[in-house]
Amino acid sequence: MNKLLNIAQAVPRQFVREYAFKSDLKIKWVRPEKIPCIKPEKSGDLSKLPPLNADDLLLEYKDCKELENADDTVKSLFKLTNNANHLTTRYYRDQMVKEVQRHAQDYGSMESKLANMTAIIRRYQEHMDKHPRDKMIKVRLKELIDKRKKFLKYLRRWDYPRFEWILEKLDLVYKPPPEHFHWITRKESLQKLTDTYCETLKEERLDAYHKELQAQKIPFLEDAIRKMEFIRKEQISCDIPLTVTEEQIEQSKKELAQLIEQREAAAAVTSKKQDEDSFN
Amino acid sequence: MSRRGLMLMGQCMPCVKQNASKIRIRRMELDKNLNMYFKKDNFFFAHDPQKVCKTGDVVLIRELPERMTRLITHAVEKVVYPLGDITDPISGKKVVVGKYRDDIEMANELFGKSEKSFDYSKAPPRGRLEGTKDFTHGETYIKYHDDGKDQPFAV
Numbered sequence: 001m002n003k004l005l006n007i008a009q010a011v012p013r014q015f016v017r018e019y020a021f022k023s024d025l026k027i028k029w030v031r032p033e034k035i036p037c038i039k040p041e042k043s044g045d046l047s048k049l050p051p052l053n054a055d056d057l058l059l060e061y062k063d064c065k066e067l068e069n070a071d072d073t074v075k076s077l078f079k080l081t082n083n084a085n086h087l088t089t090r091y092y093r094d095q096m097v098k099e100v101q102r103h104a105q106d107y108g109s110m111e112s113k114l115a116n117m118t119a120i121i122r123r124y125q126e127h128m129d130k131h132p133r134d135k136m137i138k139v140r141l142k143e144l145i146d147k148r149k150k151f152l153k154y155l156r157r158w159d160y161p162r163f164e165w166i167l168e169k170l171d172l173v174y175k176p177p178p179e180h181f182h183w184i185t186r187k188e189s190l191q192k193l194t195d196t197y198c199e200t201l202k203e204e205r206l207d208a209y210h211k212e213l214q215a216q217k218i219p220f221l222e223d224a225i226r227k228m229e230f231i232r233k234e235q236i237s238c239d240i241p242l243t244v245t246e247e248q249i250e251q252s253k254k255e256l257a258q259l260i261e262q263r264e265a266a267a268a269v270t271s272k273k274q275d276e277d278s279f280n
Numbered sequence: 281m282s283r284r285g286l287m288l289m290g291q292c293m294p295c296v297k298q299n300a301s302k303i304r305i306r307r308m309e310l311d312k313n314l315n316m317y318f319k320k321d322n323f324f325f326a327h328d329p330q331k332v333c334k335t336g337d338v339v340l341i342r343e344l345p346e347r348m349t350r351l352i353t354h355a356v357e358k359v360v361y362p363l364g365d366i367t368d369p370i371s372g373k374k375v376v377v378g379k380y381r382d383d384i385e386m387a388n389e390l391f392g393k394s395e396k397s398f399d400y401s402k403a404p405p406r407g408r409l410e411g412t413k414d415f416t417h418g419e420t421y422i423k424y425h426d427d428g429k430d431q432p433f434a435v
Contacts (some may be wrong), residue, residue, distance in 0.1 A: 032426040032434075046413075100398075103391035111398065156416070157336075159376050160364030161403035167413045175415045178422050178435055189424040 027193050029186065038128055038138060043145045044173040049122045056080045059091055093119040100169055110155050112164050117148045118170050149174075193214055218263075221256045225249060286343040287357065288324070292333040294419045300352050301328040303341050326354040334406060335416050336363030374400075404419070 035042045061067055061078045081090050096119040100111045107116070124141040128134065151173050156163040167174060182188070232244045288305050295302035303324045308317040327348055333339045333356055337424040340357040347353050361367075367377045374381040381400060388397070410417050415433060423434035 030426040032423045098394075099396055100396045101394055103394050105391055106388075106394075156364055158364055160362070160406050161400060162398050162405065164409050164414060165362060165398050166404065167409060173413050173415070175420050175433075175435055177419045178420045182422065184422060184424050193425060 015038065023190075023194065025194060025197065027190065027197060029187075029193060031184065031189075037145065038125065038141045039247060040122075040125060043121065043125075043170070044149075044175070045118070045122060046173060047124070049119070049126065052080060052088065054079075054081065056091065058083060058087060059094060089120060089123045091121060095119070096170075098164065110151060110158075111162065111169075114148060114151055114155070114166055117144055117151075118172070121145060121148065127243040187265050218256065218259060221259065222253060225252050225256065284343060285345070288341050288343075288354070289338065289360065290324070290341065292335055292337045292339055293323070294335045294417060295325075296418070297325065297351075299327065299329040300325045301331070301333050301339075301356060302326075303339060303354070303356075324354050325351040326356045327352050328356045332356055333359050334363065337361065338363075365406070 037043065040046075040048075056063075057067070057075075057078050058080060064078075067075060067078060076082055080091055083233055093116050096115040097107060100115045101107065102111075106112050121141060121144050124144070127137055128141060131137075152163065152167075152172070153176075154168065156174070163174075166172075184248050193270055228244045228249050232242065232246075232249070235242050235244070287305070290303040290305040293302040293304050301371075303326050305322040305324065307320050307322070309320040310317055313317065324341060326339075327344070337359050338361040339359050341354040342357045343354055344352075354432045367373070368375045368380070378414075385393075385400075411432065418433050420433045421432060
């Protein structure tokens with residue numbers, strides 16, 4: 001910017017922007033790191049699945065009476081940790097759905113579906129942390145996250161109280177998609193940053209100017225009252241038609257008194273705040 | 281400005297202005313070349329100091345006799361349909377998509393309602409999750425700069 005102004009002032013002709021013009025403002029642009037869409041930061045999952053208990057049994061054998069007084073080796077055969085992975089996923093799904101379902105048979109309502117999906121998503125995310133090159137699961141996970149987002153969008157439109165409740169219950173974050181898609185480029189980002197920089201600069205300068213004008217108000221009013229009184233006195237003594245009335249002077253005095261009162265009140269408030277801050 | 285007091289119905293959009301709401305009026309416009317109708321959006325800023333309408337609500341706005349500011353030309357008259365909280369105008373019952381809420385509740389009761397399930401009577405008014413879990417009250421954007429600060433609306 002400064003360079004631009006200098007050139008514009010030095011050369012009388014109109015400043016022409018050259019090819020590959022570079023601004024010399026000290027704005028540093030940091031490209032945001034790409035977060036994969038399957039990560040919880042991006043998918044909106046705030047919490048993880050609870051850790052698995054060592055003695056959790058398979059879903060079907062949870063209330064089995066035979067197992068209660070069975071041998072330890074037999075028991076261990078029915079533990080979740082000793083069984084296939086998908087059975088643990090099913091256990092988590094069932095647990096999550098039971099938290100939100102409307103009645104014991106409900107597996108098809110929107111909230112049950114969302115809970116089901118959330119359990120699978122969190123399970124897959126754990127899997128992806130361990131096996132980052134599993135492309136099949138990655139694709140499935142991505143599609144599930146997108147589908148869950150779509151369902152959340154629908155639920156919000158249909159039933160807002162339920163939508164908020166489910167967000168809290170499943171600990172999810174919902175962010176609406178941005179209006180337009182665009183790739184992040186250096187040029188565009190710098191343009192935006194420059195715009196915000198100029199905007200803040202403008203605000204700052206306007207604030208400073210406002211303060212300056214406010215500071216001039218009291219001396220100006222005092223001076224105006226003195227001058228008006230002088231003019232009035234002179235006009236009376238010289239016997240010329242009066243242009244300044246008593247009322248005008250009175251009004252100015254009133255304004256001055258009001259201003260001083262306001263300033264004092266504001267000063268008292270700020271000093272009190274400072275005292276509290278120092279006390280704290 | 282005109283003194284018509286024209287009333288318009290539109291949908292509330294996310295808006296950064298403090299005492300105004302951005303209302304979208306959607307109309308269909310005929311493309312004579314293709315002989316087809318296309319959506320055309322008009323945006324109005326309506327004066328709304330209490331922020332009565334939230335994003336997505338269908339509201340009625342009335343034209344002000346005089347332009348309030350450069351942008352604000354209307355005032356919010358009333359919220360006709362809050363988003364996701366629709367009341368059927370004929371029977372006066374609450375509706376979810378194609379069913380009455382009462383009917384859904386009745387079905388749940390018949391199946392044996394779960395205690396953990398959602399209850400409408402206990403639900404607080406909309407807006408308690410704004411800024412923590414629900415970010416629909418503002419416009420989101422694609423994150424273009426990493427300044428170390430928290431950017432809640434960056435996607």
